[in-house]
Amino acid sequence: MKKGLLAYACLLFITIGFSQTNEEIVEAIQKEANENSQLEQLAYELMDLNGPRLVGTPQMKTAHDWAVNTYKKWGIAAENQKWGTWRGWQRGITHVDMVSPRVASLHATQLAWNPGTGKKGVTASLITLPKVSDSLAFAKWLPNTKGKIVMVSMLQPTGRPDYNWEEFATEESFEKMKSERKEIEDDWRQNMKNTGYTSRNINAALEKAGAVGIAQSRWSKAFGANKIFSANTKKIPVVDISMEDYGMLYRMVENGANPQIKIVAESKELGEVPTFNTIATIPGKELPDEYVILSAHFDSWDGGTGATDNGTGTITMLEAARILKKVYPNPKRTILVGHWGSEEQGLNGSRAFVEDNPKIVENMQALFNQDNGTGRVVRLSGQGFLHSYDYLGKWLEAVPKDITKQIETTFPGTPGGGGSDYASFVAAGAPGFSLSSLSWSYWNYTWHTNLDTYDKIVFDDVRNNAILTAILAYMASEDPEKTSREKATLIGKSRRTGKPLTWPKQRSPKRKGGLD
Known part of the structure; x- marks a missing residue:
């Protein structure tokens, strides 16, 4: 009986001692x-x-x-x-400017692992993706990209995040915007599917067809935020342009203003x-x-x-x-x-x-x-x-x-x-x-x-x-x-x-x- 009580007391002492050590270490942390x-x-x-x-x-x-x-x-x-x-690969200076029909510096950056342009850069007119019925129609259109910088992202119908709409818009206006946006997004996805390409591989096809550059805008549905990933081209520059500047350029193309931009991207390949x-x-x-x-x-x-x-x-x-x-x-x-x-x-x-x-x-x-x-x-x-x-x-x-x-x-x-x-x-x-x-x-x-x-x-x-x-x-x-x-x-x-x-x-x- 005494041996049992002694063993229990020793175990209790060890347990209490370990607990105190735990508390001391946690407090010190x-x-x-x-x-x-x-x-x-x-x-x-x-x-x-x-x-x-x-x-x-x-x-x-x-x-x-x-x-x-x-x-x-x-x-x-x-x-x-x-x-x-x-x-x-080493990122260098990226500078993207609209040079016609007026001059403006754009908020843009080169995408990762993208070949550089050199200090001279690339200057060309912009062109948007067409609406096509199938991949054959898109293949027939592809030669139009030769010598052009192709815009591969959707024109966003609003630059305001949903929480901003929810705070200030009427309920009817908010619902109308969301409905119209969904229709635009669904049409864009279907049209991309019709081309036979995806956002992951269309850049390579455009490069092969003779495009001299690609412009995109992966807006993150937040003020000023764009997703920046990799370029997926071997020779031509790919830049992500802010949603605001991209939208301006897109509207100019659609309205026949023939905007031209200059891309300077001084990245380096390091083997x-x-x-x-x-x-x-x-x-x-x-x-x-x-x-x-x-x-x-x-x-x-x-x-x-x-x-x-x-x-x-x-x-x-x-x-x-x-x-x-x-x-x-x-x-x-x-x-x-x-x-x-x-x-x-x-x-x-x-x-x-x-x-x-x-x-x-x-x-x-x-x-x-x-x-x-x-x-x-x-x-x-x-x-x-x-x-x-x-x-x-x-x-x-x-x-x-x-x-x-x-x-x-x-x-x-x-x-x-x-x-x-x-x-x-x-x-x-x-x-x-x-x-x-x-x-x-x-x-x-x-x-x-x-x-x-x-x-x-x-x-x-x-x-x-x-x-x-x-x-x-x-x-x-x-x-x-x-x-x-x-x-x-x-x-x-x-x-x-x-x-x-x-x-x-x-x-x-x-x-x-x-x-x-």
Whole structure:
């Protein structure tokens, strides 16, 4: 009886002691995050000084080197791990002007991986896509593009976002606008289908037919915001023009004013260049061959500076690692930070890491990934792991209530098949979790747009995310039990395919990109 009571007392003492240690570490994490935050400086250095991080550009490599040096300043070992090569390209000055029937400088930018024009540029008249009955009619029209700059985007009927209409228009006027816009959009989509091409491959057809340039405007349904992606031409310039300027030019063409524009795009081809993941390591003391991974993709598109996609995820993981190194320097399990390259082209960096490091993936305790914008984390799914609640729920208990009260959890949830880098690990059967953020108008205003810049960062929310990430990493590292990987039975059908849900398959990365 005495031996039993003694054993119970010892267990109680150990449990209370561990609980107190947890509370002290959690309190220290919050104190460091709130009183000594480095987020603003990290954001300045990454977004303002370095700029966008398009894979294959010098800025991407400079950012990787900056991250390694930043970690080393904090006493954290880090390295750039090569996983493939990409088409090297450097953005130069883009200047687009209307030169007839009057002179005006236009708001425009060259698209990614687009051949340069040289300083002389290209000057030509504009032409819009015709309305055609089928692909034969379009093929017959194609010779008209020779020597012209072709406008390949729809004329927007309004430049005001819906929320602006909803606030100021009458209900009847708002409904009328939406009805007319839908009709225009449906007609445009059908006409594009009639051409036999899509927005992805029509540029190549126009180039082959003799066009000397292409103008587009992928308006993001927000004031001043356009989506900026890649050009898909081999020799001729492709520029995205602001919705306002594009609409003016389009109306001039339709009214017979014969507008001419001059495109100067001084980009440079750099050949085949290596591409990397930056990996930082805080070694584990008790279980060094088990891993907790902090995850965020490092690359961006380059219309803006990639602030919310995914600069905010990047600085969240940097800050969480800095805090952990300071208040929890000797973790039980090894803590890795993965800054992945070429997520935007298909999760390539993280897929390469999963493929190249099977032992790490096999011994992974958990991965926490943040990607979709600057907002506070508001959603957390168990990603289809049957017992995910048992450990995630326990770890979340240590997080301050003012953070967790914002978070909606779904257990066991369903596995993510894509979208961001956690999916690369989930596909391999490893417990990777997405820390999904509050919108802050992400999809319209900043996702892949020219407005994705430092001033859109909400640092209070990012600071909360760094605290959340650091605490989850600490709790996952200290957990006496290894996480279960048992998969839940998936019920229901895919919204995309309509077929029964299945666990996503692990995919190999594209290790040689943009060179074919």
